[in-house]
Amino acid sequence: MxxxxxxxxxxxxxxxxxxxxxxxxxxxxxxxxxxxxxxxxxxxxxxxxxxxxxxxxxxxxxxxxxxxxxxxxxxxxxxxSQTLSENSVNDSSxxxxxxxxxxxxxSPKERSPYKHYEVTHSDHILKVMDEMRITGKFVDLILIAEDKEIPCHKVVICAVSQYFAQMIDLALPEIQHHAVVDITFQILSELIKFAYTSRITITDSNIQQILSASMYLKMSAVTSACVCFIKRKINPSNCVVLKKFAVSQKCTELIDFAQSYTLKNFTKVAQTQEFCEISLEDLLSYISSDHLNVLHEELVYSAVISWVRHNAEERKSLLPIALKNVRLPLIKPQYLLDVVQKDQLIRSSKECEPLLDEARRFQLLADQRPLMQSSRTQPRISYRDQVSEILVVVGGLNKDKILVPDCFYYSFPNVSGRSLAKLKVSQTAYSVATVNNNIFVTGGAAKSSCNEVWAYVPSLDVWQQVASFSEARYLHTSIGLGNHLYVVGGHNGTNRLDSVERYNPDSNTWVKVRPMLQPLSSPTAVTCDGCLYVIGGAGGPSPNEIVSSVQCYGPSTDSWVLLEPLPQPERGAVAANLNGIIYVLGQHRRVHAYNKHLNQWKAMNNTNGGHLHGAATVHRGKLYIAGGLHGNNYINGTIEVYDQLSDTWTVVSILNTPVYAQGFVSIFKDIR
Structure with a gap:
C-alpha cells in the first residue's frame, strides 16, 4: 500500500x-x-x-x-491550493x-496558549516536604525546645513565621542551623506541624498556650484561628478575663472584641464574680463609654457600688473617680433620693457630694438644664435606641423675607412635619448646628449684629439661652466637631471676619482659636476625619467677590491649610459629609464631591431644584437637603434625598412653610 x-x-x-x-x-x-x-x-x-x-x-x-x-x-x-493568491480569499475567518x-x-484556538492549574499542587508539595521533615531529608534548621530537637526546613518555617524569618535573616553564620525557642516542646511541635500541613487542633486546654506562642512567633494565621475559637467561646463570665489575657498578649483584635462584648452585655457581666476582680482602669473603660448597653443609668450605679464593696477598704477611695463616670443626672429622682443619697459609701465621701449636687440641680431646675450640659447629662447610645432619629427644620425666612420662628421635625417614612418648641430669637442670618444632640443657634442680625447663642434641649423640648461668644457676627457658619461648637467667619456690619471661636458645652464657655487664612462671609462648613473644612463664601471688599477656596482647620495643631479649591466659586452653598465624601451644593442646582484622600473635586448630578442658602444634613446614613432659593425669586419648599450609589436626587417631602436661611439638622428625640 x-x-x-x-x-x-x-x-x-x-x-x-x-x-x-x-x-x-x-x-x-x-x-x-x-x-x-x-x-x-x-x-x-x-x-x-x-x-x-x-x-x-x-x-x-x-x-x-x-x-x-x-x-x-x-x-x-x-x-x-498553495498557488492561490491571498487576494482571492474572501472570508478571512x-x-x-x-x-x-x-x-x-x-486556528485561533490552536494558536492560543494552554494555561494549566494543578489544584492539588501546593498540598502535594507540603505533603512531600512534611515527609522530608519526618525523615530528616534536606533539613537545614534544628529548633530546640525544652532540650528537645525539632528538625525543619528554613524556607517553610520562614514562610509562616515572621519571627523566624527575621531571626534567621539577622543570625550569625554559626547559629544559622540551630535555634533555641522559649516555648514548650509540645506547643512548638504543633505549630511546626501546622507550617507543613496547614492544620492545627485548638482546644479549651491549649488555646492560651497556642495563642501566646503564635503571637510570640508572629504566626498570623494561627493567631486568627485562635481569635475565631475564642469568639465562639466568649460569655459574660469570661469576657473580662479574656480581655485581660488579650492585653497581656497585645492582641488588638481580641481586645476590641472582648471590650465590645462586655459593653453589649454589661448588665449580665456586672453580676459575675469576675467583674468584681477587674481593675479601676477596666471599670472606667466600660462605664465611661457612650456605647455601654444599659436600659437605665441605675444599673451602672449599682455595678460601681458592687465593685467598690467587693474590696471596700482598698477601693472606697476610688469611688469618687468611678462615680464621675456614672451619669447621675439621668438617674430617676426617686432612686437618687432613696438609694444613692442614703448609701453609706456615698455619705462618707466628701468628693462625691458635688456630683450629687449636680444631679439634684439638673433634675430640679429644668429651665436651667441647657446651662448645665456635660458628659454626665448626655444619654448613652443605648438610651437613644429607645428614641427616634428625626430631621428638624429650624426657623428661616419666608417669601416676604420675614423671620419664621417655627420648628418642625420629620420622621420618615412619615412625610408630614410636626411642631416643636418655637425659636425665641428675633434676628436673621444666624447659623444652626448640633453638639451632643443639642441644637445651637448662634449670632445673626436684627438692627445690628449680635452674639447671642440659644440651645434646644430635645428631652425637654425647650430653647434656652447660653453663654454668648465675644465677637458679634452674622452671615457666618457654625459646626459641631467632637464635643465642641465652632463659629467661623461672618460679618460684623462693617467688615468680613476671619475670627473663629469655640464653645465648650460642659463649662458653658467660649475661647478664640487661630483665625482663618482669609476673612469670609456666607461660607459653608463641614467636618471630616476630625478636621473642620470652610468652603467658599464672599471674601473681598466687594459683595460680589465670591471665592472658591477650601480652608482646613486641625484642632490638634490649631492651624489652617489651603486645599484644592472648588471648581467654581460659591457663596451661600451648603455642605455635608456622607461616608467620608464631602458634598457641596451650590448655585444653579450644581453639586460637587470632594475626596480628601485624593484632594480632588468631582462634578455630580444636579439636585431637582435650587437650594442656595438652604441647609443639608446626614440622617440615618443618607444625605438630605431642604429649602433654599431656586433662582432669585423663588423659594424651594422641597426636601430631597441623595442616593450615593446611583448619584440621583429624589423629592421625599414638602416643607410646612417654604423657607431659606434656615437650619436643618438630625437629632435623637422621644416622639412617642
Whole structure:
C-alpha cells in the first residue's frame, strides 16, 4: 500500500473533497506530526451507484487502494491550493494565507496558549516536604525546645513565621542551623506541624498556650484561628478575663472584641464574680463609654457600688473617680433620693457630694438644664435606641423675607412635619448646628449684629439661652466637631471676619482659636476625619467677590491649610459629609464631591431644584437637603434625598412653610 509521508512537525487540516467524486461527507483528513492516519466510514452520493457496484446510501469501508488514491487526490488538492493568491480569499475567518514551509495554518484556538492549574499542587508539595521533615531529608534548621530537637526546613518555617524569618535573616553564620525557642516542646511541635500541613487542633486546654506562642512567633494565621475559637467561646463570665489575657498578649483584635462584648452585655457581666476582680482602669473603660448597653443609668450605679464593696477598704477611695463616670443626672429622682443619697459609701465621701449636687440641680431646675450640659447629662447610645432619629427644620425666612420662628421635625417614612418648641430669637442670618444632640443657634442680625447663642434641649423640648461668644457676627457658619461648637467667619456690619471661636458645652464657655487664612462671609462648613473644612463664601471688599477656596482647620495643631479649591466659586452653598465624601451644593442646582484622600473635586448630578442658602444634613446614613432659593425669586419648599450609589436626587417631602436661611439638622428625640 502506498503510504503518505509527512514532515514530523506537519499539521494539516483538509477541506471536504468535491461531492462529484466522493459524496457529501466523503472524507475528513487530519494529520499531526507522525500520528497514524484515521479512517472514517463515508456516505456514497445518492445520485448514482459507486464503482464497486454497491447500492446507493450504503456505508462501506475504503480499501487500501481506495485510500491510497484518496490520499493522493487530497494531497494534490492541497498542493494546488498553495498557488492561490491571498487576494482571492474572501472570508478571512475560514481561508488564511498558508505558511511557506508547507504547514497548514493554525486556528485561533490552536494558536492560543494552554494555561494549566494543578489544584492539588501546593498540598502535594507540603505533603512531600512534611515527609522530608519526618525523615530528616534536606533539613537545614534544628529548633530546640525544652532540650528537645525539632528538625525543619528554613524556607517553610520562614514562610509562616515572621519571627523566624527575621531571626534567621539577622543570625550569625554559626547559629544559622540551630535555634533555641522559649516555648514548650509540645506547643512548638504543633505549630511546626501546622507550617507543613496547614492544620492545627485548638482546644479549651491549649488555646492560651497556642495563642501566646503564635503571637510570640508572629504566626498570623494561627493567631486568627485562635481569635475565631475564642469568639465562639466568649460569655459574660469570661469576657473580662479574656480581655485581660488579650492585653497581656497585645492582641488588638481580641481586645476590641472582648471590650465590645462586655459593653453589649454589661448588665449580665456586672453580676459575675469576675467583674468584681477587674481593675479601676477596666471599670472606667466600660462605664465611661457612650456605647455601654444599659436600659437605665441605675444599673451602672449599682455595678460601681458592687465593685467598690467587693474590696471596700482598698477601693472606697476610688469611688469618687468611678462615680464621675456614672451619669447621675439621668438617674430617676426617686432612686437618687432613696438609694444613692442614703448609701453609706456615698455619705462618707466628701468628693462625691458635688456630683450629687449636680444631679439634684439638673433634675430640679429644668429651665436651667441647657446651662448645665456635660458628659454626665448626655444619654448613652443605648438610651437613644429607645428614641427616634428625626430631621428638624429650624426657623428661616419666608417669601416676604420675614423671620419664621417655627420648628418642625420629620420622621420618615412619615412625610408630614410636626411642631416643636418655637425659636425665641428675633434676628436673621444666624447659623444652626448640633453638639451632643443639642441644637445651637448662634449670632445673626436684627438692627445690628449680635452674639447671642440659644440651645434646644430635645428631652425637654425647650430653647434656652447660653453663654454668648465675644465677637458679634452674622452671615457666618457654625459646626459641631467632637464635643465642641465652632463659629467661623461672618460679618460684623462693617467688615468680613476671619475670627473663629469655640464653645465648650460642659463649662458653658467660649475661647478664640487661630483665625482663618482669609476673612469670609456666607461660607459653608463641614467636618471630616476630625478636621473642620470652610468652603467658599464672599471674601473681598466687594459683595460680589465670591471665592472658591477650601480652608482646613486641625484642632490638634490649631492651624489652617489651603486645599484644592472648588471648581467654581460659591457663596451661600451648603455642605455635608456622607461616608467620608464631602458634598457641596451650590448655585444653579450644581453639586460637587470632594475626596480628601485624593484632594480632588468631582462634578455630580444636579439636585431637582435650587437650594442656595438652604441647609443639608446626614440622617440615618443618607444625605438630605431642604429649602433654599431656586433662582432669585423663588423659594424651594422641597426636601430631597441623595442616593450615593446611583448619584440621583429624589423629592421625599414638602416643607410646612417654604423657607431659606434656615437650619436643618438630625437629632435623637422621644416622639412617642
Amino acid at each position: 502506498t503510504s503518505l509521508t509527512m514532515m514530523p512537525s506537519t499539521r494539516i487540516k483538509m477541506e471536504p473533497v468535491n461531492e462529484e467524486d466522493y459524496g457529501t461527507d466523503a472524507m475528513r483528513f487530519v494529520a499531526s506530526g507522525n500520528e497514524s492516519l484515521g479512517r472514517e466510514i463515508v456516505n456514497v452520493s445518492p445520485s448514482t451507484r459507486d464503482q464497486t457496484g454497491g447500492p446507493p446510501n450504503k456505508k462501506r469501508t475504503l480499501s487500501h487502494s481506495s485510500l491510497d488514491n484518496l490520499s493522493t487526490t487530497l494531497c494534490n488538492k492541497y498542493q494546488n 475560514s481561508c488564511r494565507s498558508t505558511p511557506t514551509d508547507g504547514t497548514a495554518p493554525l
